[in-house]
Amino acid sequence: MATRTRRTERREEPLSRERIVEAAIELLDTVGERGLTFRALAERLTTGPGAIYWHVTGKDELLGAATDAVVAGTMPAGPADTTPQEAIRVLALGVFDAIETHPWIGNQLARSPGKSPMLRVFEHLGRQVQALGAPPAFQFTAASALLNYIVGVGGQNAADARAHQARTPDTGRTEFLDNAAAAWADLDPVEYAFTRGVAGQLREHDDRTEFLAGIDLILTGIAHRQPG
Amino acid sequence: MATRTRRTERREEPLSRERIVEAAIELLDTVGERGLTFRALAERLTTGPGAIYWHVTGKDELLGAATDAVVAGTMPAGPADTTPQEAIRVLALGVFDAIETHPWIGNQLARSPGKSPMLRVFEHLGRQVQALGAPPAFQFTAASALLNYIVGVGGQNAADARAHQARTPDTGRTEFLDNAAAAWADLDPVEYAFTRGVAGQLREHDDRTEFLAGIDLILTGIAHRQPG
């Protein structure tokens, strides 16, 4: 009786793709991309490195699955009850925020083939572009532009986070921006005239607001596109 | 006399940062990112791995320098003698084409910190945005949006090239697109309704044209932006 009802100990739950991906995400979040190692992962799952290969074909698939799991979580379940524009903003911000909490997604999104994670975002963007009333032949272009912009910002944010972490780990966000702005202001006056000029705006700017402004720019472009 | 004028043999030119970066680019172009190894690089330069570290701090810097060298080569030397819109298109296409010939740049751009290569593109984009007559407070946003879009497409193209290379090396471009379109058409009809619908356009689409259409979309957005 007793043996029949006892719970198996947490550490001895059978290995599964889900548990592996879950542990990989944890590792990525806590120790970064470099910390995700088959040996570290195996230790966390109290097993050997080889065992993981029974459930996952290799590191690339593991990274892809981890990214997909996180991105899937940010996608809305049902249809939006707002304007398409607002739905697109919410969608974009969802990805943006996911990258902020899991910076490693930023790289992974950019390098994942046209497969799962990107496709999810593309699909949801496309639906809203459709709801926007864009002509069919233009929907592909519009959804792609939005997706590429989002992925581009994501990659950049991830790179910034990495640089921030690697070079000035214990410095605050504002201090980090101050340093970057100071570096811009120090650039060659003729070769980097424009960049120097906007250095001040870099200091003041808010990543999130700036990201949304870019989204709105594209939305405006979609609304005013020249028929062709 | 003879000894004085003889050329030193190519293989025995002294090591230099430039030669190292040049060899790294060659390696990246021919054997890909995975082929760039300090051992392979050392062999090509007929020296030991350790020697490289005298001129370069590590692999990250080397990749950054290689990317910067290529990107710098695509930037225009003087002011453009066309409309700002056209100059932006040329600029964007320059980066696009550079990524097509050197796919590894795609990743590298996305992961290079706000440093050199990105800054070059940002500067040139900014100047044209300025020439476009965008209000100062908006120039930063506009240039950033263009840059992020370009980098996003670049990363995606690089990922595609990698996937194409890894999975179907000896298949043509059109066949590759056909396969992707077929995969899209096979997606779940309710979960991926939009993506299935545009699968046909994926087959017909031209990356370059599509890329430019996205640029034009953002340019339209810049032209029609709501004052605020």
Next chain:
DNA sequence: ACCTGAACACCGTTCAAGT
């Protein structure tokens, strides 16, 4: 000042052997 190359401390992945 610059180069050499063995050595260190890791990796991802495989695979015979176990259960």
Next chain:
DNA sequence: ACCTGAACACCGTTCAAGT
């Protein structure tokens, strides 16, 4: 069917020793 963990074939990076 699934797990184990030693072993293989690599990496990037360091560093004493050379010139």
